[in-house]
Each structure stands twice: as structure tokens, then as C-alpha cells.
Amino acid sequence: MLDTWKKTKTIKEKPRMLRIEDKVLYHVLLSIAFISASFVIWIAIFISIRGMMPFLTDNGGLGRVALWQFLTDTVWLRGQTFVSTAYGAGFLVLNTLYVVFLSLLISFPVGVFTALFIAKIAPRKLAYIMRTAVEMMASIPSIVYGLVGAGVIVPMIYSSARVFGTHSSGGNSTLAVVIVLAFMSIPTMTAVSEVSIRSVDKNLEQASLALGASNIQTQFKVVLIAAKSGIFAGAILAVGRALGEATAVSLVAGNSRSGPNFGLFDITSTITSTMLQGLKETSGIDYDIRFSLGVLLMIVIVVTNIVLNVVKRKVGKLNGE
């Protein structure tokens, strides 16, 4: 209604009463929209403040948490809980980025190929079945993925660790986290890739076909390349989700207290899984430090997003987009 709204503002003959009513509505709506938009600022401000507290106050006589040590140390807590404040989360950042990167190695190709299959290659009925399947995967809550991870993947890893000549702590491992995260990301990857594959200009395809390329060659060498910026956007979205996933990861990670844990069969812990540890107490430094982890998580997500977006732009330019 915007067009007409703007125009009528200048029409003087409109009955006064009605115009006041409209103005009231406009301002009510504007303020509600303002509140909706402000939540993200609230989140940033309130969590940052609480997250900074452990570094600025003496935490009830325990002393400050050293910021540099928190950012770089390889042991979660040196000393006893509620006695020491020597927290370190550097290895958690590395672990988090590591598992997300590995999960992308699985979800990226699978997601892209599934999307190409649905959009271009599958017969219509099969495509419909696959699309429904992917939609279903997308709607499964993450805790269910965690449950399946703990019930299926973890025992499988436990028994297969022996085959590889190592052992794993009950199967809770980096590999389990990677697989759970990968499967959670596949629907996101697929959905976004499919949209961008579909939106590729038909002329490009036809030009390629006219030049004598086979259909499948066209799909791989023309359509996928043309859709790559959309596919990359899907990857960024998937990475964002995977970085922030908490409950599913915490069920299969094994929660190491020191790291970084790069071995596939070793237990691991991410920023989020550590935030969910030991929730019995709801006060004190061991509880408050979660907010610092939350701030760290937000920083990691924002930085990763920026870096990936820069990469995306570079990749786009390389092929003369």
C-alpha cells in the first residue's frame, strides 16, 4: 500500500478523523517493528556485558580471569572448579573450527550433488521424492540428530576404532561430531544450492548444448559454475548453523577438558558443548564463564562469516562475474 499511502499524504480533502486513525496505526506498527528489530542489539549488549564481567571483576574474591589466557590457553580450567579462575578457551575455538570444516567437507559435495540431482538430473517423480526427503531432513530437530548420533554413529565409531588400530572413549569423538554436523547441514546446503541452480539463466544452458556439450557436461561445467555464488552462500549458511549447534554436539563430543583435539577418534569439545557442561550450579564463576564463551562464539561466527564472504567475492571475481 506504500505507493498509495505516500500519495494520499498530500491529498487535503481526506476526512480528518480517518487520517488520524491511520497515523496512529502507522506509529503503533512502526514502534512494534522497532522493538522487533532491536532484539539483536539487546542480545549483543546484554551478553557482551555479562561476558566481560569475569575479566573485569574479581569474581567474588577469586580474582579476575586473564583475558589473554582465556583466548589462548589449551586447558579449559587449571586448578579446581570454583577455586581457580584460570580458564582457557583457545583450544575450543580451534576444535570448533576444525569440526565444522571437516563437516563441510562432507556436506558440501553431498549437498551440491543432491541439489543438482533434484533440480536437473532426476526424473520428475524421483526428484519429487528427493525434495520431500530433504524437506523432512530439514525439519528434523537437531536434538534428534544428536540422539541418532549417540545411538547409531557413536557405537559404530567405537567398534570401528579397533579396525583402525586406535581406541576411542566409548565412541564419543571428533568423527562423531563431524558426521552429526554434516548430516545436519546437508538439507541447508541442498535447499540453497537447488534454488541457485534453478535460477541459472536457461540461455547459458542452451548455448552450451548448442556448442555440442552433452547435457550432463553442461550441468557440471556451466550450470554449477554459474550457480557457484549461490552455492557458496549456502555453505556460509551451513557453517553458521554448524558453529552454533549445541545440544546435538554435546551428546556425541565426549567433552575433553584440554586440547586442541585433532585426532578423529579422540574425544573433543566445542565452544557450545562446553557451555552445556555442568549446569547443576546456576551462579558463581563456573556459570558466568558461559557468557564469555557465548561472546567468544558470536565473535567466531561473525569473523568466519566475514572471511567466507570475502572469499566468496574473490571466487566470484575469478570467473569474471
Add this chain to the structure above:
Amino acid sequence: MANKRKVKDFLMRLVTYLGAAFSLFFLTVTLIYIVSNGAGLINLGLFTGDYHARYYGGRTESESSCIECSEPETYKGFYSPKYGIALYDDYDRAGNVVIRVSYVDAHSPFSLMQDTNNPSQTASLSIDDVVTRIAYYDQPSALTRNGAEMMILSLESSEDIREITFATLGGGIRGSLITTLYLIGLSLMFAIPTGILTAIYFAEFAPVNRLTNLMRSFIETLTGVPSIIYGLLGITVFIPITVRLNLSEGPNLFAGAMTMAVILLPVVIRTTEESLKSIPKSYRHASLALGANYTQTVRKVVLPNALPGIMTATFLAIGRIIGESAALIFVLGTAVKDRVRVTESSTTLSVHIWSVMTDEPANIELASSIALIILVIVLILNIGVKYMSYVINKKFRGVV
């Protein structure tokens, strides 16, 4: 040359088939696992039962056996004519072997006993209870591991019962189910009006300028915030608000609902706005041309036509509430409750899964049952969403 190309083409085609097969494979594994593990526990008792078992010890008033007791026509397991009860072997919801009661005669001495834990109270054995031990003065105790048949035999041969220890079954999800329903109701109460009004602003009134774009991008950013961060928001903002209002002393359902509402906002706003945009311009122009003002147009033309879209938003929101776990762990707590109060902590179905999975030992069967329930609900919601989009498409087809 042509052959080589054919092989290459085949390989590339194969890769896409493999990718799709891989996705499908995992979905199948997930569904099979959840159904095969969870279906066994699904019955009415699961939905209506308490999670926490209550334990009783009972001492019979008299040593006399039950003369008036008559054997029922049908019962499970083994019947004791002397005491008028029938017991059978079963598994509880954690998969442990238990002995359960399938029949208690009204005249049985077990139907009215003195509670040994609480001597002023009475305890009564009822159907479906779990009998863990019967201790005698004149012979060794009958325990669960000896089985129901042995327990009945020992009852028959004994004259002098010292104590019977029994418990309710436990492992039910009634509390979590109620919490989930409460949370859905309360969250929608906060999120749907706010979301719809915001969507109306953006779709109908917002001028095209930088402020609007900024507000839009802020709301869009909410989608990318991980749910665990919303949990922290709940702790720092919403729980203190409810405590300040004297509603509660700690984690509670109101704070949970407010947190959920913020999580839901971007979904509700986007879905509603899309449905508003799908309403043809001509509808609004017709209303305005008939002399209605904007408020009237919004209320009487735009909103009714956006109803399918609003329904879609509601379905998506419900799905999100049911699936949410990380945020609610912080704002609602992780302790499973049987008596749910909106001013106290409790768990939704998803958090219940997390709770039983992080217990030692993890109860995978119960978790799978809850997951199965969640999946069924989510599936129904998905069908609802599809139906609504079909309704919208049909309604405005061909209208400019």
C-alpha cells in the same frame, strides 16, 4: 573419443545419484532407528504417566490371607489365590526387568496397607505398579531377579509378610508434554501478534529508506544467531524480568516463552510478510477506492486474506518450539517435572530427550520414543504448511 565422453558423462551422473542416495540413506537410517527403538514404548501410559517413580513400602494389617478373593477371568502372568494379586514379568521404560501388578482384588490385604516410610499414611498396591521386593519373616525375600512366578510361589508358601516394596512405573512424559503445550501457547501469544504487526509495517507502510533496510537486516540477523545465545539472552534479560515482576524465582515458563518468541520473530515476520505480498494490489486499491481508510483496509481486507500465510507462520513456529533445545536448557532448566507450573522450571519434549541422554545411564529407548512423537508432530505440521501454500496458490491464481 565418443566412448570416453560417455564414460565421463556416466561417472558425473553417477556422482549426483550417489549424493542423493547418501542423503536419502541417512534420512532412512534416522527414521528406522527412531521408529525401531521408540515405537515399543508408545502407549497411552507413556503420555499420561509421571516421569518420576514414587516408592512405597507397605505392611499388611493382618497376616490373614484373602478368603473373599476370587480369581479374575483374565489376567497377565501368575495369580496368587491366597493374597488376591496377579504379577507378571515386564520391562520398565528404561529397559530394566521388573515385576508388575496386573490384578489386585478389592479384598486383597495389599489393597490397604500401612506405609512403612510414613507410618501415619496408608499405602495401596494398584494395577501397573512395580513390585521390587516382598520380605517375609519366615523365608528369604522374593526379589525382582527371581521373576514373577517365584514371587507368587513364595507368597503362596508364606504365612507372615514383613514388608512389600513397590513403586509407580515412572518414565512417563506427561509433564514434558504439558510444558510443551504451555510453551507453544505462551510463545505464540507473544510472537504471533508482534510478528504480524511488524510484517504489516514492512509490507504495507514502511517507506523505502535506509532505516527500513537497517531494521530489516537486524531482523534477518536474528535468524543467524545460534539458539544457545538466545538461552543466554533469556538468562540475562527475561528471567530477571519475571523475577522482578514477582512471577518466579528462577528459570520459568514465562521467560522460556519470551525467549522462544524472540527466536520465532524472524520466521513469523518473513512468512507473514511473504503472504501479505502475495495478496494482489488490486484488493487494496478496491478497498481504498470504496472509501475505506488504511486501518480499515488492513483490518478487513489485508489481514483476512493473509490468514493462510499466518497459519503457515504459526505451523512453522510450533515446529520450531517443539524442536528447540539449547535455548530452553538455559531458560527452562533440565530437571524433568511431573507437576508443571508456569512459574517454575520444567522441560519440553526436546529438553527431555537431552535430559535422559545426558543421564547415566542414558535411556535411549525413552529418548527415541519422544523423538518419534516429535517427528510425527513435525510431519503433521509440514503437511499443514504444504496445504496452506496450496491454498494460497489456488486463491490468488490469475489475480493481479
